[in-house]
Amino acid sequence: MDKNFVYKTNSFYWDTKGNEFLGAIVLPFYGAFVSEEKCQLFGDVSGKKMLEVGCGNGQSLQYQGERKASELWAVDISEKQIEKATQHLKACGLSAKLICSPMEEECGIPVDYFDFVYSIYAIGWTTDLEGTFCRIASYLKKDGVFIFSWSHPIHRCVVAENDMLVFNKCYFDESWYSLSLDDGVLTLSDRKLSTYVNALAKAGFAIEQMIEESDDEFMQSRDDNSDFAKRAKMLPVTFVVKARKL
Numbered sequence: 001m002d003k004n005f006v007y008k009t010n011s012f013y014w015d016t017k018g019n020e021f022l023g024a025i026v027l028p029f030y031g032a033f034v035s036e037e038k039c040q041l042f043g044d045v046s047g048k049k050m051l052e053v054g055c056g057n058g059q060s061l062q063y064q065g066e067r068k069a070s071e072l073w074a075v076d077i078s079e080k081q082i083e084k085a086t087q088h089l090k091a092c093g094l095s096a097k098l099i100c101s102p103m104e105e106e107c108g109i110p111v112d113y114f115d116f117v118y119s120i121y122a123i124g125w126t127t128d129l130e131g132t133f134c135r136i137a138s139y140l141k142k143d144g145v146f147i148f149s150w151s152h153p154i155h156r157c158v159v160a161e162n163d164m165l166v167f168n169k170c171y172f173d174e175s176w177y178s179l180s181l182d183d184g185v186l187t188l189s190d191r192k193l194s195t196y197v198n199a200l201a202k203a204g205f206a207i208e209q210m211i212e213e214s215d216d217e218f219m220q221s222r223d224d225n226s227d228f229a230k231r232a233k234m235l236p237v238t239f240v241v242k243a244r245k246l
């Protein structure tokens with residue numbers, strides 16, 4: 001895998017396509033059927049310094065700003081997404097320090113500074129999971145909290161066929177591949193859950209909580225009978241981790 005090729009392909013996708021096809025996943029949602037309102041992983045963020053990794057159009061930063069976080073910072077690889085986030089936050093009357101850079105690279109984010117670093121469906125785009133987790137640990141104060149959500153790797157291995165869910169990809173296969181979406185291309189790797197857990201441990205984090213299950217009540221309240229909702233009843237589609245810097 002050539003990381004510069006991945007940066008180029010993926011930033012081009014978000015610069016040109018944005019979230020039109022994928023849809024934005026933003027707080028209070030960690031994924032389609034998991035919400036902060038139910039899980040309460042952040043708790044009270046008033047007066048806290050927060051950094052978002054892969055902020056997209058800035059709506060999760062808005063969520064934290066409205067909950068009275070004292071400082072909002074973010075990094076995103078796409079100039080267009082940073083531009084959208086800047087405009088969105090300005091319209092909401094919030095100020096934030098937004099940096100356009102790959103999360104993998106040194107980009108001037110202060111170290112030992114943040115109470116929370118979080119990422120909603122963006123961490124998995126990194127070309128260097130261990131390096132990114134080490135960077136995130138360096139940005140956090142001691143005992144600072146890192147929360148992220150990502151597509152559950154088991155969900156990436158299964159397809160629906162004749163009312164059954166069938167494995168069509170090896171769970172252990174972490175090789176990089178190209179995904180064509182809406183006339184655009186993204187490059188990614190589906191990492192095992194243990195790859196995330198081991199990289200967190202190596203970077204000096206202790207996992208405090210992990211969520212895999214969809215919220216039943218929430219699914220019922222939305223009366224969602226889509227194939228995706230049916231799948232979410234059978235297997236995890238999202239995972240969320242709350243980890244603390246030791």
Ligand SMILES: C[S@@+](CC[C@H](N)C(=O)[O-])C[C@H]1O[C@@H](n2cnc3c(N)ncnc32)[C@H](O)[C@@H]1O
Nearest residue numbers: 014024025054056076077078102103120122125
């Ligand atoms: C699915 S979006 C998630 C962001 C936000 N939660 C949303 O739904 O809009 C993924 C974001 O990660 C950013 N991204 C992808 N690869 C990145 C990288 N290597 N470093 C920093 N940001 C990256 C993209 O530009 C995009 O804004």
